[in-house]
Amino acid sequence: MRSKVVLRRLFRNKQARYGTVALILLILLAYIGPYIGPYDWTDKDFLAFMSAPDGDHWWGTGAIGQDMYAVTLRGMQKSIIIGLLVALIATGLAAVVGAFAGYFGGWVDKVLMWGVDLLLVLPSFLIIAIISPRLKGGTWLWFVVLLAAFTWMITSRVVRSMTLSLREREYVLAAVYMGIPRWKIIFRHVVPNLSSLLIIDATLNVSGAIIGEAALSFFGFGIQPPDVSLGTLIAEGSRNATGYPWLFAFPAGLLVLLVLSINLIGDGLRDALDPGSNS
Amino acid sequence: MSILEVTDLTVTFPGGIQAVRGVSYEVERGEVLGIVGESGSGKSVTSLAIMGLLPRNAVVSGSVKLHGRELLGMDEDELIKVRGKAISMIFQDPLSAFTPVYTIGDQVAEAVRVHQKMAKDKAAKRAVELLDLVGIPNPHLRAKAFPHEFSGGMRQRAMIAMAIANDPDLLICDEPTTALDVTIQAQVLEVLKTAQQETGAGIVMITHDLGVIAGMADRVLVMYAGRPVEQGSVDDIYYRPRMPYTMGLLASIPRVDGEEGPLVPIEGNPPSPSALPPGCPFAPRCPMKVDMCDDEEPPLTPFAGGRQVACIRSHEIEHKGLTGADVFPVPVIPPSDVVRVPRAERSTVLQLDGMIRHYPLMKGAVFKRRVGTVYAVDGISFDVAEGETLALVGESGCGKTTTLQQIMQLEPPQGGRVVVLGKDSAKLDKDARKALRRDLQIVFQDPMAALDPRMPVSDIIAEPLRAHGRKDVRARVAELLELVGLSPEHAERYPQQFSGGQRQRIGIARALALEPKLLVLDEPVSALDVSIQAGVINLLEELKNTLGLSYLFVAHDLAVVRHLADRVAVMYLGRIAEIGTVENVYDHPAHPYTQALLSAIPLPDPEMERTRKRILLEGDLPSPADPPSGCRFRTRCPKFAQLSEADRRICVDEEPSVARLANAVDHGAACHYAEEIEVITASDDQEEK
Structure with a gap:
């Protein structure tokens, strides 16, 4: 019943509808767009270096003659997956670890929070530097896992402290007295009541992961040239943003659109889950 | 001359929500006006409007005159001089009404120094005097304590001390005892009466507890959906209500001295202030509703004997001598097998x-x-x-x-x-x-x-x-x-x-x-x-x-x-x-604690409230981490206080266990000197004959 009610409320929500339409359009653009354009992302046009957008190269070309339209869309395919997956994994992990630690307390809490603190104090680059040689040759999805592994800790601490107050609520007690297993109580009563926080966290994580991935690429990890992602494109393009704005504007604009659409969906979902809102 | 005159006060919140719609009343010197109503009836908003404490986006109109001086629209600087000096307020939750980081003594002294030119040490002395007046034991020491070190009842006493620090002319008490236990409530109400005698102030007592009002108030104002629906002397309201809502309210309360049988509920819910019914706001729940009720909201019109009623059928009720039990349908509850x-x-x-x-x-x-x-x-x-x-x-x-x-x-x-x-x-x-x-x-x-x-x-x-x-x-x-x-x-x-x-x-x-x-x-x-x-x-x-x-x-x-x-x-x-069985315990309580508990309950019956004697308990519940030796109740027990030194020995040394009383089948008390007495006199018919 709850999922049905929430879905109905979600689709009645204007913001969520616009967000979903925009996200679907962006995904279609990323996956179908390359077939429409005249160039492949690996093609290099040696007659046009750094040329401005025109009828042939719709979004201009880069330093070695890549077609920006094809390259940007190729990057976006990767970035959509990285952004969404990292956000889902990181927020999900934060919610589960925080809620279990807060609800069970005692040694479960101690062990989990000890792990969180350890991850917080260890420099993430150091660990990535140690692990990355072992993962060479593996799929780039490993990279998603690593990126997620270093973004969830602070949220999980917040989730834990919120759970501490939630577990004293009478409806949680009522569920205990009904004989419902504790892990079920966590997923049914604790996590949904933290959903406002988790949704905001997840939407922020999407843009964070896309940008953060570019930073890690410098360390020889993640998406490697010649392959591209929105993050690497923006990092490269921003150096020449004033002289050759199209190198920067298209990837950055698409990132903004992507994050905006996800934010809209997030807001809509939050309203749909929160019975207090009237929208 | 009246201290406070409120005329046609209305409060509108953004979005056209009318929380208070035309409240008028007067308070004389030394008089206690009780304002009764359910949650959302606008009784608290009314008092906040008088104090000028509402948020800025609330629109207040009408007139509030203190000693003939208009308070509405007064400058904030001027208003500060009135607040806490001429009018003080006692809030419901005594914990959040004190700043946790200052001592109680400092906070009471501050209230004194804000309005009176007084040296710090003198103000501190005055604070101790005030704490003594409201019955806080060892006020010299307790003045140095922080709010969290006080129990709820003690905090409310300190709140009263702070409110009367500047000899106010008017005290507004907003549910002053709702958060307290009955025995503590009885103590605090007693303190409030002392405070009133001491200052001669008028009191506006806002509460939903009809028992408290019956014991304290001289006049009563009943509010419903942001409007007064009946106003009159406490006896008139309790014994001769002429508005169906008041009648229903009185018939719906369970009474500690009450008879058996189902209670009489008022069907439905109070209307939301943003969606009021077209005519009388009580009409949708009223069993006496006629078509005319929906035409227009009845104004509060004077009725015989200096009272006011807002009901088009009030004269009919008077004439027929109807009561709540006659008007409201009494539900039938099937008996148990x-x-x-x-x-x-x-x-x-x-x-x-x-x-x-x-x-x-x-x-x-x-x-x-x-x-x-x-x-x-x-x-x-x-x-x-x-x-x-x-x-x-x-x-x-x-x-x-x-x-x-x-x-x-x-x-x-x-x-x-x-x-x-x-x-x-x-x-x-x-x-x-x-x-x-x-x-x-x-x-x-x-x-x-x-x-x-x-x-x-x-x-x-x-x-x-x-x-x-x-x-x-x-x-x-x-x-x-x-x-x-x-x-x-x-x-x-x-x-x-x-x-x-x-x-x-x-x-x-x-x-x-x-x-x-x-x-x-x-x-x-x-x-x-x-x-x-x-x-x-x-x-x-x-x-x-x-x-x-x-x-x-x-x-x-x-x-x-x-x-x-x-x-x-x-x-x-x-x-x-x-x-024991309810009849035995309520009618013949044998343990001194039960007796005190029963006698502390305010009855919704002004006549009985005036005549009955209370057994007031001293002090607060001892900490369960350090219970007294022997009988746990002995530190507060009125009976223990009367015993001789030799008789007390057993109370101190030996913990009593529940012993069946000689003349009852199902009744036991854990007291060495259990003795049945009658605390509540069985009520006659609560309505007028």
Whole structure:
């Protein structure tokens, strides 16, 4: 019943509808767009270096003659997956670890929070530097896992402290007295009541992961040239943003659109889950 | 001349929400005006508007004159000189009314120094005097204490001290005793009376408790949906109400001296201030409604004897001498089959034998060490027979809730035995425990906190059904909703969209989902308004009779207990002080604590309130971490105070256990000198003859 009610409320929500339409359009653009354009992302046009957008190269070309339209869309395919997956994994992990630690307390809490603190104090680059040689040759999805592994800790601490107050609520007690297993109580009563926080966290994580991935690429990890992602494109393009704005504007604009659409969906979902809102 | 004159006060919040719609009243010197109304009737907003404490976006119109001086629209600088000097306010929650980081003495002294030019040491001295006046023991020492070191009752006394620091002309008390226990409430009301004699101030007393008003007020103003609907002397309002709402309100309260029979609820809910009905706002709930009621809102018109009534049929009510019980339909509750069998022959559904629950007091951050023990429940025994309601009463901190939790957890207790439906909780394995949970369910106090705000009602009620593998969930949910008097179409709504009484009904439906045999009720009506409360009490009674349930009922409201319970156990500091049938305990209480508790309850009857004598208890409940030796009640016991030194010995040395009283079948008290006396005189008919 709850999922049905929430879905109905979600689709009645204007913001969520616009967000979903925009996200679907962006995904279609990323996956179908390359077939429409005249160039492949690996093609290099040696007659046009750094040329401005025109009828042939719709979004201009880069330093070695890549077609920006094809390259940007190729990057976006990767970035959509990285952004969404990292956000889902990181927020999900934060919610589960925080809620279990807060609800069970005692040694479960101690062990989990000890792990969180350890991850917080260890420099993430150091660990990535140690692990990355072992993962060479593996799929780039490993990279998603690593990126997620270093973004969830602070949220999980917040989730834990919120759970501490939630577990004293009478409806949680009522569920205990009904004989419902504790892990079920966590997923049914604790996590949904933290959903406002988790949704905001997840939407922020999407843009964070896309940008953060570019930073890690410098360390020889993640998406490697010649392959591209929105993050690497923006990092490269921003150096020449004033002289050759199209190198920067298209990837950055698409990132903004992507994050905006996800934010809209997030807001809509939050309203749909929160019975207090009237929208 | 009157101190305060309020004329046609209206308060509008953004979005066109009219919280107060034309309130007019006057308060004379030394007079107590009681303002009664349910939550949302605008009584608190009225007083905040007078004090000029409403948020800026509230639009206030009309006139508020203090000694003929207009307060509305006055400069903030001017208003500050009035607030706390000429008008003071006492708030409901004494904890949040004090700053936690300053001592009580400093805060009272500050209140003095804000309005009077006085040296610091003199102000501090005055603060000690004021604390002494409101009956705080050792005021010199206590003035240096911080708010959290005071108990609730002491804080409220300090709040009164602060309010009367500058000899105000008018005291506004907003639910001053709602958060307190009855014995403490009696003390605080006594202090309030002293404070009034001391200052000669007029008092505006805002409360929903008709008993408190009956004892304190000279005149009463009844508010409904932001408007006064009846105003008059306290005797007129209580004995000769002429507005159906007042009549219903008076008929719906359970009385501690009351007769048997169902309560008379007022159907429906108060209207939302953003969607008022076209005519009289009470018309949709009024049994005397005629078509004319919908035409226009009746104004508050003068009636015989200096009173005002806002009802077009008030003269008819006067003429026919109607009362609440005549006008409002009295519900019929089917009788129970079980009670015909004598109690001794019925099976026992719950039995507690010397149950103990202690909590360790720990200290230290890294290395925790035990520094003491909280004796939350220290050996209590009682049993509940099938089809019976046992009420557990006592003040906050006496161990009622701990007892309930211990029973509900179905875990082995630290000491003693808990036997539910013949099964000892110490011998249960996991599956047996889960199976037993079907037969043991709970209804919580706060209907908002007890329902997951993010779950639709149907999921909430279906939760226990699914947990125990029932198949026909949908049909059962609809059936349960109907059983508790709600419409099955509302199943997809969230708890927030329901009113307090409806939410409590949802909580009851959830508890009944698995067809339990024993229902534990944790203060099920204390968070509800009186008119709503009556309906829920009737529902509980009806369900018990039709479904053959047994109740363990925890409450602090002794009037509700008298109405609903068959037997009652009075708890004090983790022990049972007195136990027996309701008739025996209420009519012939034998334990001094029960006597004090019963005498502290305000009765909604001005005549009786004026004549009855109270047994006032000294001080607060001792800490359960350090209970007195021997009899736990002896530090506050009025009887102990009268005993000779030799007689006291036994009270100090020996802890009394519950002993059956000689001349009663089912009545026992834990007192060495138990003696039955009558505290409440049985009421005659409460209405006029």
